[in-house]
Amino acid sequence: MATKTRDILRHDLPDPLRRDVRLLGAMLGDSLVEYGGQGLLDDVERLRHAVIAARRGEVPVAEVTALVEGWTLERAEQVARAFTVYFHLTNLAEEHHRVRTLRERDTGESVPSSVAAAVEQIGADGDGRLAEAVAGLEVRPVFTAHPTEARRRAVVTAIQRVSDLLSAWDAAPESAPGAGARAEIGRRLREEIDLLWRTALRRHAQMDPLDEVRTAMAAFDETIFRVVPRIYRALDAALNPSGTGAEPPRAPAYLRFGSWIGGDRDGNPFVTARVTRDAVTIQSEHVLRALENACARIGREMTAHESTTPPSEALCNALAAARTAHPERLAAIERRSPGEPHRQLLMFAAERVAATRERDADLGYDRPGDLLADLRTVQESLAAAGAPRQAYGRVQGLIWQVETFGFHLAELEIRQHSELHEKALAQVRAGGERDAMTEEILETMRVVAWIQRRFGVTACSRYVVSFTRSAEDIANVHELAASLGEHAPVLDVIPLFETGEDLERAPSVLDGMLEIEAVRRRLAATGRRMEIMLGYSDSAKQLGPTSATLRLYDTQEALTEWAARNDVTLTMFHGRGGSLGRGGGPANRAILAQAPGSVAGRFKVTEQGEVIFARYGNPEIARRHVEQVTNAVLLASTDDVQDRARAAAARFRPLADKISDAARAAFRSLIETDGFAAWFARVSPLEEIAELRIGSRPSRRKAAQGLEDLRAIPWVFAWTQTRVNLPGWYGLGSGLAAVSDDGADLAGLHEAYASWPLFGTLLDNAEMSLAKSDRDIAARYLELGGRPELTETVLAEYDRTHRLVLAVTGHERLLENRRVLSRAVSLRNPYVDALSHLQLRALASLRAGVSDEAERARLEELLLLSVNGVAAGLQNTG
Structure with a gap:
């Protein structure tokens, strides 16, 4: 893990990403030696080389199994922890590189899938279509507490500290006079990576719904509140390149965030009326603090003097009313800001927002509209005084924030x-x-x-x-x-x-x-x-x-x-x-694949678990994600896109129906097999996943042990752990075979893939799911069930789907046309293999039965550590 190997280099990593992976991996290796001696690092390296060799066919899988079986359970746990931490660091490095790439290409030119690209494309049609599209635009992400984020909050924050230090490391010069500063950053990086290694990777206490609310608040506090004005500004700049920031904005506040966290009680007895009330109160506390700070910051910066920027009558009246109602407060503000009336009203607004948070009815605002009225009074006064850049710059950003978040942050559903x-x-x-x-x-x-x-x-x-x-x-x-x-x-x-x-x-x-x-x-x-x-x-x-x-x-x-x-x-x-x-x-591709007319400028979608932090944990990535969604919503609503999709659907729907019928029959035949539910529970860590305590909600709606009441998240999560990924592709092979194996030409399928967004997205998603699976390791899991006929059925469908997906897409290998994703999956797969072998050791022993309680506890700990690590390696697991 600490050494330079051709195995990483062969994945064609960009040089900066390769440097980051090496740096973080080497520092982790040092921590392993300091903690467990050179022998621990040697064992980690031995397993790493073994799984890479096995994946290449250079050594039999049995050799990897023997290596893992030869360790004590304590050593196996340590190795599992090492690979899990390595995944966290690799994910961090890739996110860091993605941000680096976004910043490098953010040159003001039209970036693919950006709002500017959509505006340019729609605007070319003329006829007022662009103005109509923007006026009706609505995007509503809704955050849920669906339990798919396997990382503890302590781990997430530790990773964030490492990320911040990696950014500082990039910015620091490598030679004098900044060499000392870089050395200090390196020391702190080592310290944080060592702490991450020593931090418990999974929760040992059950989360409650308010824990989930507070966890989600981190995304709002650290990213979303700050990035929303930048998103609107990008749209405004696309609509009015020369006037944005100096003219009234053309971009509406089209984002509205929602939340189910603390409101979704379907099958979760821990979400009560009191929890719902507390959830909204917590949300309000966070947004009011953010608005108070923003008002105060902009107020401090708004130093335009009345001699250069005379106030409007409306602004003078607002200050006079405030002076009458709260003379001492206004007097203090005026002493600090003499001759700066715009600053005075903004600072008074900040105090009123604080009073709103503190439930001071005499001073606080009754509703967000009252704060907006004050901000617009400032804005209109600045514009009338000949200071449009002051009016439509940072003040406009604050107005957008109030319009988006109100005093409740996100609508609780x-x-x-x-x-x-x-x-x-x-x-x-x-x-x-x-x-x-x-x-x-x-x-x-x-x-x-x-x-x-x-x-x-x-x-609400x-x-x-x-x-x-x-x-x-x-x-x-x-x-x-x-x-x-x-x-x-x-x-x-x-x-x-x-x-x-x-x-x-x-x-x-x-x-x-x-x-x-x-x-x-x-x-x-x-x-x-x-x-x-x-x-x-x-x-x-x-x-x-x-x-x-x-x-x-x-x-x-x-x-x-x-x-x-x-x-x-x-x-x-x-x-x-x-x-x-x-x-x-990918959300933007999914939007473009929706039925024609169904989007119509409005898109609302759930965001959950690991997806929340993947998409909204970093400001640059959050901005890019929302821009891609906005681009797709705008384009999906245009006549050209809808007409093409409608024509393709009409042409290829008979083909799709035949595929669907056969696919559904194959899927239902599998899950309706007698004893399937018990077999699934035996070949996967389904029941053990509940011990990860990754959410407050039970995994089943009822106490019954059948598939019907099993929630979809543990169903998917467990199949992901087995490296089968069955819910992402099963049945598709039989469906494609029903069309291609009856003598029909593949030409129709090729055309459908190329011209019908729905069909193309269906196959691309299946291809991604197959790429994250591993047939040989999956077979070992399936064999634990003692039902060879079911194992044979699943693997035959896997082979059929793999073969026909490649035949229809025309690819020689999975993800051939998606270089970045292919690189990420290829880089991770051998290391996920290592954790899978460790998990298989634990799962096989537990399924065989263990009478010694201490040994059973150690096996369960190894199993759950490996589950956490595989989730980190594969990322979108639930």
Whole structure:
């Protein structure tokens, strides 16, 4: 790990990335020697060389197995920890290089998939299409607490410190006079890497929902709040290159963040009404502190004097009113800033935001609109005084932040299962005594009403009903809310369609919703706007990845037609997971693959677990991600893109249907095999994953041990650990074989791949999933189940899918056309192999049965350490 080898060099790493990997790896190697002696590092290196040689076919896999089996459990744990820490450092180095690359190419030119590129493309069409597209633009990322982030918060923050030091190392000169500074940075890097090595890599205490809320706040505090004005500025600069920052902005505040963290109680008994109230309070505390600091900073910087920049009458009136209401405060501000009226009002606004946070009703703002009014008074006064750059520069950035985050930061959404509403309503109608769950549902609605009174309706009005089967499921929620009388909240009740059957009946459910009086009132109040949610995870677990993708596409088509018929502006909320088996993959490509007309300038999507920190943990990466999403939303709504997709869908849909039918049959045949659930639990660390304590939510909705109640996250997470990655590709090979192996030419499949974004994305995602799998290691896991016929079935489908995906894409190897991703996967795979062999040792022993409690505990610890490491190596695991 500490030595230079041809194995890393052969992956064609860019020189700066190679240097970073070497540097961090060498420092980790030094820590291993200091901790466990040269023997520990030698063992790590022995395993590393062995798995690389095995992957090349130079040594038998049995040799790697023998090496791992020969260690004590204590040594095996240490080696597993070493590889896991190495993955954390490698991931950090790649992120660091990605940021470096983004900064190097951010020269003001039109970067592919940027907002500037979309503006340029749409603007070329003329006819006012660009202005219309921008005016209707909405992007809504919704953060969830779905448990897929295997790293402890302590590990995440330790990695961040290493990242900061690596940036400082890059910036420091290598020779005098800065050599001393660089040496000190190097010393601190060693210190932090050593601390990371010594830090427990997994949680030993169960998370509670408020822990999850506070963890998510780090992304808002450190990245999102600060990067949002830069995103809007990029759009404004694309729309008005010569005038941005000196003229009224043309870019609207089109981002709105949402959160399920502390609001999603579907199957999580630990999310209570009190938790929901506390979650919003925590969010508000964070955003108000951020706004207070921003107001104060900009106020301190706004030193324009009244002699050069005279205040408007409106600004003078605002200061006079403040002086009357709070004479001592204004007097203090005026003493510090004499003759600087714009600065005075901004500093007073900062004090009012602080008072809002402290619940000082006399001084604080009642609502975000009042703060916006003060900021616009400052802005308009500056512009009228001939200082447009002061008006539309940093002040505009602050206005965008208030418009985006309000005083609540992110809209908290409630989610609950439809069955519980039905039971609760029956008790409410019957009168008399109610059980604890009914009281909890009603108390949650009272809390929503409290949130709305304090922060406004937009802070919390969306109520998602999981497993919506009929319009009655929506009516039940409205009736429960109405039973609270004057304490009833305003609700936008959102049906969540998750299973294949639910997706098919979605239009008829919406027909029924139009008959509900409460729904009609909300449509009238919102300008006939409605939202529905599409579940990717459960549909994929039920139908398989291929058929679920097409079923979701069909549903979007049908709902788009329904909205047009009923004059409804419909937003489709995509419940996509991070992994490919749960609808994951590159977001911008997925948006462009949606059914024509279904985006219409509006895109709402869940962001979860490891995806939150991967996409929003670094400002440059967050900006790039949101720009790519914005680019795709704008382009997906253009006539040209929709017409091409519509024509391709019409041409190739019969082919896709044939593929889908065979793929679904193959998938269902597998999971409906007698004893499949028990076999899956035996060949994977499914049940042990709960011990990682990566979230507050149980892995199952109910106590039953079947597949139906198993949540999609542990289903995908466990298959990833086995290196099978089955949820990302299984059935596709049989589907493609149904078309290509019956004598038909591959030409149609080639054309579909090249010209239909949906089909292209489906195959590319399967290709990525296959690239992160390993057939030989997967076979060893599957053999633990003692069902050779199931092992043979899975591996045969793997071979079939691998062969036909390459045949259709025309690639000679997986990810041939995606150089950066291919490099990352190829670099990691041998090291993931090392952890897989360690995990297999533990899993095989545990499945064979261990009577000694101490030995069993050590095996379980090794297993969970390796699970953590594989998750770090493969990244999008759940």
